[in-house]
Amino acid sequence: MNEKRTIASQLEERVRRDIISGRLKPGSKMRLRELSVHYDAGVIPLREALSRLAMTGFVSAVDQKGFSVQRISAPELRDVTQTRLHIECRALALSIENADIEWESQLVAAHHRMGRHEMRSPQTHQLNADWEEAHEAFHAALLANCGSPWLLRFVDTLCDQTLRYRALAAASPVGEGRDIALEHRQLMEAALARDVGAATDLLTQHYLRTMEIVLESEMLCQAS
Secondary structure (H helix, E strand, O other): HHHHHHHHHHHHHHHHHHHHOOOOOOOOOEHHHHHHHHHHOHHHHHHHHHHHHHHHHOEEEOOOOOEEOOOOOOOHHHHHHHHHHHHOOOOHHHHHHOOHHHHHHHHHHHHHHHHHOOOOOOOOOOEEEEHHHHHHHHOOOOOHHOOOOOHHHHHHHHHHHHHHHHHHHHHHHHHOOOHHHHHHHHHHHHHHHHHHHHHHHHHHHHHHHHHHHHHEHHHHHHHO
């Protein structure tokens, strides 16, 4: 039983990443036998993995009709972004209120690491995987000191849902000219200054600007 759960967990993560990256397209049918061959896995653990993903909003399950990749839409993006802001602004405020030298050091280190990578790959103009990983770590470091495991679980779930949209718009020219490095630096500096109001305002502007870029992207229009 434990082995089956482990296989299903591994499959859940692999399929989730393929949905986030856009390899599995929004709205596409998820045929178990085809996926079984692709992931070199049995139908039973694969079905369990897809059922789990249906519970977190990545997959749509219809009785007697199987599974499909959850569709994307502008209203959902707005909803996810606003919900994320409600949760993350609270987590950021708590993180700053609990500020100590250890948290400050980890935040500065995470920001420095992010700055060591280019945001986009020069060859493909897609998001650089190393930068993306460091970017996620920076935002996680901002909230890490909030003291609430439940808040952080919700943050992770909503972050993944947002990544689906960011991946679709990664190649969009709409965001060209945006100084993302400046936004991150200002956010870090406000947090280190322990200015809750400024930090939460900057986080709000940061996410809303990202949302606006995605909404203006032709790729989102084509996928909707």
